[in-house]
Structures are given as structure tokens and as C-alpha cells.
Amino acid sequence: MDEYSTGFCIRATGRGGTGSKCGRWNPTGEQVKVLTELFRSGLRTPTTDQIQKISAELSFYGKIESKNVFYWFQNHKARERQKRRRILVDDLHTTTTTSSKQFGSGEKNEAERVIETLQLFPVKSRLYADDCKENTYNLGMEMDHPTLDLRLSFV
Amino acid sequence: MDEYSTGFCIRATGRGGTGSKCGRWNPTGEQVKVLTELFRSGLRTPTTDQIQKISAELSFYGKIESKNVFYWFQNHKARERQKRRRILVDDLHTTTTTSSKQFGSGEKNEAERVIETLQLFPVKSRLYADDCKENTYNLGMEMDHPTLDLRLSFV
């Protein structure tokens, strides 16, 4: 995920090479960087105005449309939650060591607990009590032109 | 190879987490088997709950995370469909070759494990019935339906 996409995106040299159908938007490293930064700044669901502004700014780095920005935020937010949910739960089972790199010695009985009863349809347990605040955005960023300058003031 | 050939990866002690750079998850033969069985049982898009359960269960055979299960199903389904579509469009006269496996699958390793009680689905098979439905997705796939309101005026 994030840890991966730090340095290679930009498939400029990808197989696209010549044709590059470009059926879909392919963000450049800079664009991703800015978007990520905005996200980290607290922006989760930009308004139409913000979207257009962001889009306009990012167009400097390459072709981009407003809807791309819109989708980007939608996806980023959704995936963040999804990931958190998953990791959270599967963490419970990985009690041994975070880095199961080498468990040559300790590893053994843990696996003894035969988990044969694979029952996937339990009682529809509630995973997470809806919502977790995270409404910390807003403040002064949802409007005009504030937070958008970042340090990228290219122009 | 086309099928889930039982004789190609199966590194019992595979690096399902035992080592290596942890670049990416490498499923164990048992893990693949169970997943495949689940898939064949009709499960195509497990819910988050199911994913976690499956993941927990499969962790018995080696390191695995929820997202691995998630991706596995996503990929498996996508690939199946992709293949199907490919054949459909590409279908010219390939009637003769059928699907003769070029692999001498006569030798099945110790795949006789007989999936424990893999009766994960009680008689509740009705659950994903509407999702399964024999893949009757319309080929037409008219995406011309501009329901995209997005509340965004641009575009």
C-alpha cells in the first residue's frame, strides 16, 4: 500500500510506451503526493469547489479531471477504513510476533489447536459500532482557498 | 495449469511467512486448497466477517492476513470471468482442443488430505444465491447508463 507506492509509480516506462491507451487516469507521482498530503491534512470529502481547485492545481503535473480527484478521495477514504478494519481484526490472531520472519524455535504448539470447525456463518456479529468520530476535518478548510497551497506553490 | 493444478506450488513449508523478504504472500498448498474449495462451494465474494474467519482458519497452515484472502477471492473471480469473456469473444473454433491438460496430472501428490470438515456452509446456501446465479451477468454490459449524478456538475 502506502509503503510500497512510494517510489515507483509513474509507469512512464511501463508497457504503455507507445500507445498508452490511457483509458483511465494514471496519476503522476507529484499528483499522488499532493493528494496524499491533502488527505493527511484532514481533508476527506472535498466539496465541489475544492475538487475543482485541486484538479486545476494538479493539472500542472499532468492530465487530470475533477472526477479523478473526486474518486481519489472516495477511494482513499474507503480503503483506509477497510484496511484498518481488517488489520485490526487479524491482528488478534497474530499474537505471536509481528515479524514472523523466523519462528523456528517458538513455533509449534500454537498450531496445535485444531481449528476444524469452520463455521463461517455465525451470528452476524457487529463488527464495529458505527462510526468513529473522525469528523475532525472542517475547520477552515472547507471553503475558499486556504489549505490548498501546501508547499507546492509551483506557480 | 489452467485449473488449480494440484501440482505446482505446494511447498509445504513454503514461505507462507517463513522467510524471505516477505514481499508478498505465498499461499500454502493447503491454503489454496481450502480457498479453492470454498470458491467451488459457491463463495465468490465473502463478506468482511467471512474473510476474517477464513483468514483465521487458514493461519493454521501458515502466515496469512485478511487482505490476502480478500485479494484471493477478488482475483480468482475476476480471472475466471476474464477468461470466460476472453473465450467468448475469442471463440472462433476452438472446439477441438477442448481443455486437454498438457500436464501429466496423473500424479497427484499428497493431495489426498481430504479437506477436513469443509462443510462451511450449512444448508444456508441461499445466502449468496443471488450473487452466484450462474454468472448470468449480461454480456451486453451497457454502461451507457449515465446514472452518474455525483452531484458534481463538472464533467
Added chain:
DNA sequence: CGTGTATGAATGAACG
């Protein structure tokens, strides 16, 4: 040792 193929992972786009 280089190349093709199977497949894990990521993500843009879109649906319900």
C-alpha cells in the same frame, strides 16, 4: 540465465 505464465497486490472507476 532469459522469457512466458500464474498470480498476489494495488487502485481507478463505478454500483447499490
Added chain:
DNA sequence: CGTTCATTCATACACG
């Protein structure tokens, strides 16, 4: 908003 689809990138492994 959560979930699902489609396409693509990256990598492990088999083949020759």
C-alpha cells in the same frame, strides 16, 4: 459510504 468490477503493476516460478 461500503462494496464490487476491471485493469494494471510486480513478482514467483516453470520452462527451455
